[in-house]
Amino acid sequence: MRKDLIKQLIEDRIDEDGILETGVKGVQVFRVTEPLRCSPAVYQPSIIAIVSGAKEVILDGRHYVYDSSQYMCCSLSMPVEAGTPTASPDNPLLGVMIALNTRVMTELAIEMENASGAIRQPKSGPLPPGFALAHWDDAFTESLLRLLQLGESPADTAVLGEGRLRELHYATLKGEAGGSARRAFGVGNEIARCIEYLSTRLNQAVSIQEMAAQVGMSRAVFHRKFKQATSLSPIQFIKSMRLNTAAMKIATGMNVTEAAMEVGYVSSSQFSREFKRMYGLSPRQWCQSNPAYAIR
Template identity: 65%
Template sequence: MSKDQIREILDRRLQEDGLVETAINGVQLFRVTSAMPCVPAVYEPSVVAIVSGAKEAVLDGARHVYDSERYMCCSMSMPAEAGTPEASPETPLLGVSVSLDTRVMTELAIEMENAPHGVRTSKGGAVPQGVALARWDVGFSDALLRLVQLTDSPADAAMLGAGRLRELYFAVLKGEAGESARRAFGVGNEIARSIAFLSTRLDETVTIDTLASEVGMSRAVFHRKFKQATTMSPIQFVKSMRLNSAAMKIAQGAPVSTAAMDVGYLSASQFSREFKRAYGQSPKQWSQNAVVPEGVV
């Protein structure tokens, strides 16, 4: 029932394709009716819930599809490829994107850990991956509906938005993606912190030793835990983040040389070689052929 009500709200609000900002900071509604192949993207910490159609994400070669049965929770910045291969006017993609506020998520994760009879996060074993798919449960569905209901009223959103965002975050932390999210935002969030550190320094030379030192780990332990969380080695991850960020800048109209420098490439020839190896086209060809997606990544 909640899901149907969310779709009714989106149908009413979204008359054309695109991404619509709402009165609640970090909450966006989107509609896509054109099929789009997967293109380079960078997922930021967020929850994306689909009420009609399906989206596809490719992370390190693994394909993930999420739809009205499963939402996507990304708990740390991740390089990916994303697309809407099945969207059409007859079967539009409709959904909601909610940014995850680091401060609030951290507060909730720690409170849940310390509360009497609270949800416990496992201390040992493999680090959960940074992108997780989770089934819509009743708590998530109801919390998302209550949040989306505020998007029609700026006054209501100003008064109640923060509380309903917190309610949705809590539902995510309790749900199937909760283990991944709690490890990213709560105690033991070293890998998420290292990625946040790296994401603001793509134009700098950041070594594995620097990242490991930043979170107080040995190089070997850091490398192992990083690969568990991202499926990539730190070196692969850095390269993917830089190339995907550059590809997005070029698709949005930035000159190739500017995009390359913005993500730390000092050699144009090296950038071109690595770009073509990753995407099968030179940066110049990409700038001519790239399609800027109208919906969220």
């Protein structure tokens, strides 16, 4: 089977825990053999395809577990809790992570929407969630295999990498996660643009009214569409993005006060209170219980 070939390519390339670049920009393979409980993380627009083991993600209190039967497509930057609770030396987590290229996804999504016979979603209809799980179809599997096979030749990688990556983006847009991805990157991408605006201003006070004005919506319409896309209210989303981003900074060695200021908290005591309220531990306690911040 083609998926078995993908697994073999990953096993041949990485034999120690960690993340390894493939040579194609934005494409990495990874291996984990130690269980990691779910911890704060921020997923950037990306695809994660598992060929062995399973990953767990918590979004707004809902648990999602995915393995080799489904790949994950995150179309929007999302604050989550993620981990690898079942990883072990006998059952390693193996997979590939592909950063979604905004320019390529937008070009393809708009081309698909403009293509003759393309199915258009009603603009007044519900927004798909920014986090989706999709079954591997033939087009996705074949394009991923062709992409990973480039690693066998640096020359092929340099010449064909961009084209093979574009092929995978197209397969994703056509697959089960396509509705979510097309809405995030196509013509109706107001919420995605708003999240991108917010993500570059985590250290600033951004009001809901300001976010709504960025995409030309009333506060009420913006609130409804934002929650449809992310499952979180704008206020919940902002707080989760700030706290998760700070947690990741603390885990890599930044002190608590500096991390709090980096994401817009003036008071480190307020930051610690809100952190403990969300995660059940103080920032320092959480850091001590998460000595390694590996694959999330």
